[in-house]
Amino acid sequence: MKLLFIINPGSGSHDINLKEVISTHFKGGDVNIELFELPDDCSLDKIKAKIEQSQPDRVVAVGGDGTLKLVAECLLNKEIPIGIIPAGSANGMAKELGIPQEITEALDLLKNGKTQKIHVVKINDEICIHLSDLGFNAYLVKKFDTLPERGMWGYAKATWHALWNHKRMDVELNIKGETIKSKAAMVAIANATMYGSGLKINPDGKLDDELFEIVLVKDYSYLEILKVWITRLPFNPKKVEIFQTSAIKISSKHKAHFQVDGEYMGKINTVEAHILPAAITVIV
Known part of the structure; x- marks a missing residue:
């Protein structure tokens, strides 16, 4: 070999x-x-x-x-x-x-x-194998990249800074011909279930089906996400909503911070995403 x-x-x-x-x-x-x-x-x-x-x-x-x-x-x-x-x-x-x-x-x-085929998500001109998002967490990633500290301590400092400085967005989601308008702290395109910190944002995600999840976080609801992570109870739909789809268009009224798989991509108004089934093979 x-x-x-x-x-x-x-x-x-x-x-x-x-x-x-x-x-x-x-x-x-x-x-x-x-x-x-x-x-x-x-x-x-x-x-x-x-x-x-x-x-x-x-x-x-x-x-x-x-x-x-x-x-x-x-x-x-x-x-x-x-x-x-x-x-x-x-x-x-x-x-x-x-x-x-x-x-x-x-x-x-x-x-x-053993080997396993998993899907990826094509987002604009990028592929996403893990998690991508608009808003709060993308701003956090941008801030994290500027700090001298790495690891979880740097992540905690970046989170604290983002909580104080990031504003909510006006977003529009177009899923299967239906339009959803909302205020949002963050919109995640979730191929996987959790961030590298262990925070589980997408409890129902699977890497080998033909769908991904859109997690609409309407307010700064890390406590809500932690509650779900610890208790396994469903999200409060007033704070967090999840949609399953194979394609989506997301629009933000003002340019929003955007990241793909932990890499900050800048500020954008529009994201279009669709599934690429069984696109890569991984060793597990």
């Missing part, structure tokens, strides 16, 4: 030498490995060229959700399975798939794990 590791050296806050850990783990075994560290100016074309040149049996994303998204874009609708080594700040998709957060345990899974 040949494994190609796509390593993002800028992911997370750890001081582990990822190349050394991976090389040591597979030394003397029957797995052939190749390591490709993402350069600062890396493009999708460079990663695709590396995959084509390497001809691996499996490609492994070493980093956070953003690194996994890059690899997934290169392998859309291809049969090559994608492995995940969680080395980012939050590692939401790894947690979603039950992949061990301990790196050596995750490395063991690459050879022995």
Whole structure:
């Protein structure tokens, strides 16, 4: 078996030498490995060229959700399975798939794990494998990227700042010909069920059906989300509503902060999204 590791050296806050850990783990075994560290100016074309040149049996994303998204874009609708080594700040998709957060345990899974096809969501010109949103959380992601602290402490500081500074939006959702107008703190396009922090925003989400969820958070209802997470009771529809769909158009009266899989994309007025069924294969 040949494994190609796509390593993002800028992911997370750890001081582990990822190349050394991976090389040591597979030394003397029957797995052939190749390591490709993402350069600062890396493009999708460079990663695709590396995959084509390497001809691996499996490609492994070493980093956070953003690194996994890059690899997934290169392998859309291809049969090559994608492995995940969680080395980012939050590692939401790894947690979603039950992949061990301990790196050596995750490395063991690459050879022995089973494969599963999952869908992704095409959002404007991007793909989303985990969670995307307009509003509060996207503003939080923007703020988090400017802070020197990483990990959960940085996330807590960014959340506090966002709660004080972000304003609600006027949004319009067009789902299956029906139009819903609302004030909103945030609108999430949820492929997965929870953020990397463990906060479960989409309790009914599945990665292998042909639907995704729209989570309309009408006010700053983190307490409501925490209540659902702890008690498993349904959301209060006055605060949070969930819609299932395979396509949607979201419009905001004023430009709103927007993020995809933890990457801040700027401020936009309109989001169009649709499902790409069974688009990638992951090792779980």
